[in-house]
Amino acid sequence: MRSNVVRGCCLILFFWMCSASSQENVKLKPSITLGVVEFPPLVIKDPKSSRCHGEAIDASLALLTKLNYKVSVECMPPARLFERVKTGKVDLTINVRGTSALDNNVTFIENPFVDLSIVLMQNNRLSDVKSVSAIRGYDYLGIRQALIKEGFEFFDMATSSEAIHLFDVGRTSHLISYKQPYLFYIESFGSRLTDVVASERLTVPSYFAVSNYSAYRDELIDSLSLATSQNQNSTVIESYRDTKN
Structure with missing residues (x-):
């Protein structure tokens, strides 16, 4: 009788550890927000849903998913995007250097995203x-x-x-x-x-720009810097296009 109880407790402990391990694996996939502005044809806004789609989003999602991020995309006017970057509600965006409302609030990834x-x-x-x-x-x-x-x-x-x-x-x-x-x-x-x-x-080149107030700032900078530095092409967009051909 006692041995059955012990076995039962061991099984419960085993399943609890498996469940905890599974939850830990889920936690290892950070959820981040990519903020974009309408910029056709790279970012096109759907007038009915107000959602955005386009090659810049596709290329970003392909890279970030490969880096084990769960990504939500927010499409908004530039002024609102800049405010959300300042508060860390947007973790990552794409922009050129020299935008005064943005420069002091982000860290740019050195390898260009696309030339504009x-x-x-x-x-x-x-x-x-x-x-x-x-x-x-x-x-x-x-x-x-x-x-x-x-x-x-x-x-x-x-x-x-x-x-x-x-x-x-x-x-x-x-x-x-x-x-x-x-x-x-x-x-x-x-x-x-x-x-x-x-x-x-x-x-001018545009770049991934990581919010300095993002909870994942350091991790994003390290992973994106490493991934984009390995590109054979001069920009992220060009590398993405190569994978589609």
Whole structure:
């Protein structure tokens, strides 16, 4: 009788240890939040669900899942993203260096995510006007301040699509934008403007940016730095594309 009780206790202890071990394994997979902004075609926002999809998200999820992270994706305007990064509610995002609202609150992963071009578009039919549409919270690596010094008045919008649309309907004479979203907009919706001049101002790399207030800051920096340093290609996006071919 006593031996049966002992065996029963041993079995209970064994199953409890297995359960505890299983729970520990679950804990070993950290849950993090990737914050993104609309940036077509790399990040496209669904107008019905407000969720985002696109190659930048796919590439990020592929890498982070391989590194054993459970990832939730939040899609939001830049100003809200910057605030959530500051509080650690967003663990990781993708951006260029030189964004004043972000730089002091993140640590950039050295290997680039994707290269981006900044263009200044001009509607020649409004050549005597100095107004420019842009994304709120973006300083475009000093280009915003340079244009302000030249006498330009800025009309800031929440997203790249809204800024491009404002320019396309003739509400501003100029548009400062990253090239990829502008081309995507024109290819998707066409353009009302017939006399537009484009001036490419800058080509810059973007990077993974880890919130300095994330609970997983050090771990993310170490794992992403190691993983991206092993890329055969110059950017994370290029490496991801190679795996798809």
